[in-house]
Amino acid sequence: MQVGTERIQEIVKSLRNFSRLDETELKQVNIHEGIDNTLMILEHRLQARHEYPEIKVIKKYSQLPNVTCYPGQLNQVFMNIIVNAIDALEALVVNDQWSKVNPQTTSNQILTKNNPKIEIKTEVIDEKWITVSIADNGLGINEEFHSKLFDPFFTTKAVGKGTGLGLFISYQIIVEKDKGQIRCFSVPGEGAEFVIRIPIC
Ligand SMILES: Nc1ncnc2c1ncn2[C@@H]1O[C@H](COP(=O)(O)OP(=O)(O)OP(=O)(O)O)[C@@H](O)[C@H]1O
Ligand SMILES: [Mg+2]
Known part of the structure; x- marks a missing residue:
C-alpha cells in the first residue's frame, strides 16, 4: 500500500x-x-506487459540552459513524439493494421522486437539553439509519408487509434509559437528520429 500511494x-x-x-x-x-515528467506519465507503456517487451529509454542529456517557452505546450510536444515512438515499437510486436504500411519485416525489425528502445538526446548547438532528439528503433516511416507527417489528420494508425493531430499540433507549438524547428529522419524498417530545435532566448 505504501509503495502504491508513493507511486500515486x-x-x-x-x-x-x-x-x-x-x-x-x-x-x-x-x-x-x-521530458522526465512526460516519461513518468508514460511509464505504464514502457514497462513489459503481456506480449510487449520493456521499452528501454536511454537518456543522453547535456548541460542545458533554461529556455523561454510555454512549458505546458512543450511537454505536450514531448508527449506526442514519445507516444508515437512507443506506438511504432509496439507495431512491430502486433503488426496488424501497420503491416499494410510496411509489409516486409526486415531482420532488423525482428531484432527490435526483443530490444525496443527510445533514445532521448539533448544538446546545445550554439549560443542561439538547443536540440532535443527523440529516436526509436521501431517501424520507421516510408519515404512517401515524410511530406505529410505534419499535416492535420494524417495518420496510418487504425480508426479509433490515431487522429493524426499529434505532429500537426507539435509543429504549431514548436514552429509557429516557439519559433523553433522540427524535423524527422527515418530509414523504413530501422526506426525514426524527431529532432526539435528550440531557440535559447
Ligand atoms: N516514431 C514514429 N515511427 C513511425 N511512424 C511515425 C512515428 N511518428 C509518427 N509516425 C507516423 O506519422 C503519423 C502521424 O503522426 P501523428 O502523431 O500526427 O498522428 P497519430 O499518432 O496517427 O494520431 P494522434 O497523435 O493524433 O493520436 C502516424 O500515424 C505514423 O504513421
Ligand atoms: Mg501521434
Missing part, C-alpha cells in the same frame, strides 16, 4: 508539473524536467 503521489505531481495549468505565460523552462 509521484504521478499526481508529474501530471501537475506536466500540464502546468498555473503557468500559461512564457517562462524559463528546464527541458529535462519536462
